[in-house]
Amino acid sequence: MSGLYILGYFIVSFFALSIIGLFIFWIDRKITARLQWRVGPPWYQNFADIIKLSGKEVLIPENSNKFMFIFSPILALISATICGTILLLILRSELGFEGDLILFVYLLTLPSLSIILGGSASGNVLASVGISRELKLLLSYELPFICGIIIPTIKTHFTTSLIEILKYQQLNGSHIFSISGIIGFIIILISSTGKIGVVPFDLAEAETEIAGGALIEYSGILLGFYKLAKSILLFVIPAFIILLYLGGTTLDNLLGVLIFILKYIFVVVLITLIRNTNPRLRIDQALKFFWGWLTLIGIVGILFALSGV
């Protein structure tokens, strides 16, 4: 597989991921609207948002670090796209090596880190409150998230290759049909809401108290890059959960794609339901929740997985 092929794949998957992500974001908003007995936005709403943001003026604050301020949204977009590209390559069984699970976990923290970089470069007081929350949130949700990743690793005979996990589930059935599988699925679903930054854990962007948090100074297309990165993450993380727990998917034939879409909508609807039925937590409550109960349940799940249940 040559470098040029990978580059071409990256560019194609960037456009594909953007379109899928923005469409998924619409599904999320529409379900939210229907749950609140509203009509909700039309299907092209998120596309209109991005196109509008690309036509707006970009304001750069006087006391900001200009290079980091412009660079961080681009970093967020690129890192989210790299995650998506790797995941698409793995789902189509084209690329895979021992340890790519660990690489993927590292890459998934990059969008959060770029939000922290951008917020701290903007030189705003409220943005600094936002980035301090984002940093604490990053520390707190990583622990149960890793617990949720270790469980399928153990169940697939201690492999750290995503493609091995996928192939094992194609032969032996999905990991979710066991006690430790269910525990792991619930844990990774809840901690992924923190990773995407939706309502129970959106305190880094809390619009009602700190006015957009880390993104407060961003305008125009730079804000659009962040929105696009977030909607790509909304595709990447549910697909990652499907790969780990609801696996056995191939994207080679039409039936496989259809089953994948059904599983995908199931996970997205679960995340949307969590977001619509919970209030926003304070940072200390979120930290206690993640490091307390969720990690404890995660460790119990790991013990179950080790004993083969």
Added chain:
Amino acid sequence: MNLKLKALKKSLWVYHVSAGSCNNCDIEILDLLTPRFDVERFGIVLVGSPRHADVLLCTGIVNKKCLERVKEVYEQTPKPCVVVAVGACACSGGIFRDGYQMAGPLNKIIPVDVYIPGCPPKPESIIAGIVKFLKELK
């Protein structure tokens, strides 16, 4: 009509500027954003920062304390943006036009695109005003 203007009309992000109002118009604006009126079907969303905004919903006479802030918020908003004066006070000064604190009305300070009179205007009339403006916008 170009694509960006079309997109702007379909996705208005609103920032609420309260420039010394009596809170009556503000309560009507809060009502406007509830599920009952559902302005999200037009793509209208409330945002927390003027940097994200396309529409400034301004209420109240602009009093002397608010004068500098209103100017600053207008300068912080990325252009193109729309300024909407909600309520009799923002349009003309209303019953406070001879008050000692009066520095407005709003169109003395920043360019206003839409006037929605009423004391306070109903949410329906705010929606009607904005929809009429969107039809005229070219």
